[in-house]
Amino acid sequence: MIRKIYMGVFALLGAANANADWTLNMPKGVTELSAETYEIHMVVFWWCVGIAVVVFGAMIYSIFAHRKSKGAVASNFSHSITAEIIWTVIPVVILLIMAVPSAELLIKLEDTRDPDLTVVVTGYQWKWHYRYQGEDVAFYSSLARASVAARRRGSGIDPETVENYLLEVDKPLVVPKGAKVRILLTSNDVVHSWWVPELAIKKDAVPGFINETWFSADVVGVYRGQCAELSGMDHGYMPIVVEVLEEDVYNEWLDRQKGSPNVAADGDVR
Amino acid sequence: MSTIVADDHDLHVDHSHDGPVKGWRRWVYATNHKDIGTMYLIFSLAMFFSGGLMALIIRTELFTPGLQFIDPAFFNQMTTMHALIMVFGAVMPAFVGLANWMIPLMIGAPDMALPRMNNWSFWILPVAFSILGSTLLMPGGAPASGWTMYPPLVLQTGDAFPFLIFSIHLMGLSSIMGAINVIVTIINMRAPDMTLLKMPMFVWTWLITAYLLLAVMPVLAGAVTMLLTDQFFGTSFFLAAGGGDPVMFQHIFWFFGHPEVYIMILPAFGVVSEIIPTFARKPLFGHDSMVYAASSIAFLSFIVWAHHMFTVGMPLTGQMFFMFATMLIAVPTGVKVFNWTATMWKGSMTFETPMLFSLGFLFLFTIGGFSGLMLAIVPADIQYHDSYFVVAHFHYVLVPGSIFGLMAAVYYWLPKWTGHYYNERQGQIHFWLSTIFVNMTFFPMHFLGLAGMPRRIPDYSTQFSDFNSVASIGAIGFGLSQLLFVYIVYQCAQKKGPKATTAVWDNPQGLEWTVPSPAPYHTFDTPPRITSSTAFS
Numbered sequence: 001m002i003r004k005i006y007m008g009v010f011a012l013l014g015a016a017n018a019n020a021d022w023t024l025n026m027p028k029g030v031t032e033l034s035a036e037t038y039e040i041h042m043v044v045f046w047w048c049v050g051i052a053v054v055v056f057g058a059m060i061y062s063i064f065a066h067r068k069s070k071g072a073v074a075s076n077f078s079h080s081i082t083a084e085i086i087w088t089v090i091p092v093v094i095l096l097i098m099a100v101p102s103a104e105l106l107i108k109l110e111d112t113r114d115p116d117l118t119v120v121v122t123g124y125q126w127k128w129h130y131r132y133q134g135e136d137v138a139f140y141s142s143l144a145r146a147s148v149a150a151r152r153r154g155s156g157i158d159p160e161t162v163e164n165y166l167l168e169v170d171k172p173l174v175v176p177k178g179a180k181v182r183i184l185l186t187s188n189d190v191v192h193s194w195w196v197p198e199l200a201i202k203k204d205a206v207p208g209f210i211n212e213t214w215f216s217a218d219v220v221g222v223y224r225g226q227c228a229e230l231s232g233m234d235h236g237y238m239p240i241v242v243e244v245l246e247e248d249v250y251n252e253w254l255d256r257q258k259g260s261p262n263v264a265a266d267g268d269v270r
Numbered sequence: 271m272s273t274i275v276a277d278d279h280d281l282h283v284d285h286s287h288d289g290p291v292k293g294w295r296r297w298v299y300a301t302n303h304k305d306i307g308t309m310y311l312i313f314s315l316a317m318f319f320s321g322g323l324m325a326l327i328i329r330t331e332l333f334t335p336g337l338q339f340i341d342p343a344f345f346n347q348m349t350t351m352h353a354l355i356m357v358f359g360a361v362m363p364a365f366v367g368l369a370n371w372m373i374p375l376m377i378g379a380p381d382m383a384l385p386r387m388n389n390w391s392f393w394i395l396p397v398a399f400s401i402l403g404s405t406l407l408m409p410g411g412a413p414a415s416g417w418t419m420y421p422p423l424v425l426q427t428g429d430a431f432p433f434l435i436f437s438i439h440l441m442g443l444s445s446i447m448g449a450i451n452v453i454v455t456i457i458n459m460r461a462p463d464m465t466l467l468k469m470p471m472f473v474w475t476w477l478i479t480a481y482l483l484l485a486v487m488p489v490l491a492g493a494v495t496m497l498l499t500d501q502f503f504g505t506s507f508f509l510a511a512g513g514g515d516p517v518m519f520q521h522i523f524w525f526f527g528h529p530e531v532y533i534m535i536l537p538a539f540g541v542v543s544e545i546i547p548t549f550a551r552k553p554l555f556g557h558d559s560m561v562y563a564a565s566s567i568a569f570l571s572f573i574v575w576a577h578h579m580f581t582v583g584m585p586l587t588g589q590m591f592f593m594f595a596t597m598l599i600a601v602p603t604g605v606k607v608f609n610w611t612a613t614m615w616k617g618s619m620t621f622e623t624p625m626l627f628s629l630g631f632l633f634l635f636t637i638g639g640f641s642g643l644m645l646a647i648v649p650a651d652i653q654y655h656d657s658y659f660v661v662a663h664f665h666y667v668l669v670p671g672s673i674f675g676l677m678a679a680v681y682y683w684l685p686k687w688t689g690h691y692y693n694e695r696q697g698q699i700h701f702w703l704s705t706i707f708v709n710m711t712f713f714p715m716h717f718l719g720l721a722g723m724p725r726r727i728p729d730y731s732t733q734f735s736d737f738n739s740v741a742s743i744g745a746i747g748f749g750l751s752q753l754l755f756v757y758i759v760y761q762c763a764q765k766k767g768p769k770a771t772t773a774v775w776d777n778p779q780g781l782e783w784t785v786p787s788p789a790p791y792h793t794f795d796t797p798p799r800i801t802s803s804t805a806f807s
Contacts, residue, residue: 078555206510207422228581233342234342
């Protein structure tokens with residue numbers, strides 16, 4: 001609570017927050033499909049709320065009206081084919097209404113054709129490796145030093161003082177805005193899962209197999225996620241950071257990478 | 271039947287035909303369904319507290335960001351052991367205990383059909399869980415790969431690995447024998463005139479559950495045996511380097527795992543289907559359609575397993591199939607919820623503790639059902655998968671679902687078991703504390719998951735702090751509230767409450783209410799006649 005007030009004061013003063021604030025709902029995200037995912041999440045949610053109002057309403061009414069202490073006398077009915085048919089058919093109709101847009105969106109999510117850029121993402125215990133296909137650029141991405149120092153038991157460092165605690169890496173994945181980025185996923189050891197909520201993608205990295213997914217970010221910015229599949233001791237310490245840049249800035253970044261020693265060392269990895 | 275004859279012979283000398291043998295032999299050599307039922311229930315309660323203690327260790331560590339008490343490796347051991355103990359040690363044996371106690375009483379049978387196997391299926395459990403628990407002391411620690419035991423990670427388990435596999439084999443063996451016993455008893459030992467569709471709902475849901483157990487426990491045994499041979503005998507069922515497929519394990523596991531979730535909830539459906547009519551003073555609405563709904567749920571549970579795996583990289587058509595099949599489960603589940611509501615409608619309700627827990631079940635399980643429907647929608651599930659949203663979902667169906675169902679059952683039948691009422695006021699306090707804290711624990715987890723917090727992590731980024739603190743306080747509150755439950759049950763078992771009548775409640779239906787309270791050691795030596803007050807449809 002104290003933190004919330006503290007954060008609120010900071011927000012009022014217009015100071016930059018060191019850490020993201022708490023939220024209640026799924027982020028709308030920064031891709032067309034993340035917005036559509038949010039949309040479908042909300043549609044299904046409101047259907048559930050609507051059904052809950054009707055069903056819970058009936059239960060609550062019954063609990064208050066049909067109680068013995070109010071002198072209610074029990075009737076003895078126990079069958080009604082009409083009622084049974086109604087409450088079988090109506091849910092089926094509601095489900096069909098939900099199923100159609102879900103299936104349409106799913107088809108789009110799976111359409112990885114014609115990418116502008118392909119990045120091979122390899123999961124390791126416990127970091128990620130990114131290789132830009134056809135670009136001779138590759139590097140590891142591990143938990144940032146500040147978080148590494150603070151995460152140890154008895155480190156004496158308050159996580160609140162660490163910027164983006166556990167959600168910062170030494171070297172983020174950098175992609176251009178608006179490009180269709182295809183992610184090819186595999187793993188070097190155990191199953192990992194690559195999840196960035198604001199890009200609305202999560203896909204498992206399975207050793208010996210290649211999975212694919214894609215995103216196309218519309219907004220320049222930094223987006224953070226984490227490994228989502230339990231991958232051992234430090235599963236909680238292999239965050240994902242994706243930096244979306246304007247295309248020209250991205251190209252400059254890419255050129256700089258090609259000369260870096262990092263590439264010579266890791267370029268051949270997988 | 272032959273057992274009972276033998277007992278009569280042995281005890282002939284001291285003329286105690288009906289009483290149990292004295293001392294430890296009564297329990298170790300137990301063949302009486304009531305004794306075995308009691309042992310199952312006490313064992314599962316002990317496991318509930320062991321698993322609960324582990325949950326509290328997890329929640330204590332997660333109270334604030336940063337690591338304060340335990341290290342990540344031990345944290346993973348706790349999440350794994352918590353789940354294994356709660357699923358296989360608490361919920362499943364508790365329902366088998368209820369089945370042992372109540373099925374013979376509800377169908378008018380003198381005992382379970384296979385009493386010696388019944389003894390064995392119980393006594394395997396303490397052995398299995400001693401083995402599993404002992405892994406905490408082994409080099410490399412307890413299993414830490416989650417209760418789902420996904421390879422290749424599970425193959426990194428230390429010395430505990432073969433013990434994990436062996437204990438799961440034993441638990442499976444126990445469940446299979448329990449299931450066979452339930453099926454044989456229900457099919458062969460019903461009172462004359464009790465046709466299948468006249469059976470009480472609890473008996474029906476247990477019959478369906480037993481078939482599910484028979485179908486899927488061997489599948490789990492096969493899956494873990496393949497893990498064992500991958501680890502020790504050079505096979506490569508799940509290792510890509512040798513031509514295997516890690517994802518195949520997930521398919522086999524969830525082919526077991528999804529029916530497993532219905533194994534844990536169907537008997538609870540049966541329990542509330544018994545309790546709501548009693549306290550609404552009105553027959554269960556749509557008894558036959560409830561049977562068909564439970565059967566449909568059981569059938570569908572076999573064709574939806576891959577909805578646990580929407581992110582593993584399945585073909586589009588596969589994802590579509592599993593999405594639609596999963597959504598379909600909402601229909602029979604809806605039928606059940608509507609029928610319970612219709613049972614209460616225009617009834618004459620009172621709200622004793624069993625009814626309160628049943629109503630808590632009805633509301634909160636339905637919330638878990640709603641999040642289940644949301645999880646069926648693949649594009650949204652891609653966001654929810656392996657996040658705290660999933661943790662919130664399955665705890666809503668398991669804690670205020672299965673566990674509340676169990677609590678309701680215990681309060682409902684406790685006077686029949688002990689011959690005395692529990693303390694009603696304390697029971698109601700237990701209900702309200704449990705309900706408040708269970709929501710405080712698990713409701714904020716929905717928000718955490720949607721905000722992007724993955725499950726099974728020992729530490730988290732600071733924006734997740736507030737809801738984690740709330741959840742931790744709720745968990746500790748819930749855990750402490752259950753001590754009150756133990757106190758209430760203990761007091762009742764000590765015969766502290768008022769003496770219970772034969773009917774116990776206000777004109778409840780069913781054969782169990784025709785025998786005296788407490789139920790004598792041997793009941794229904796001669797099959798009862800089904801009269802209008804004990805008939806169902």
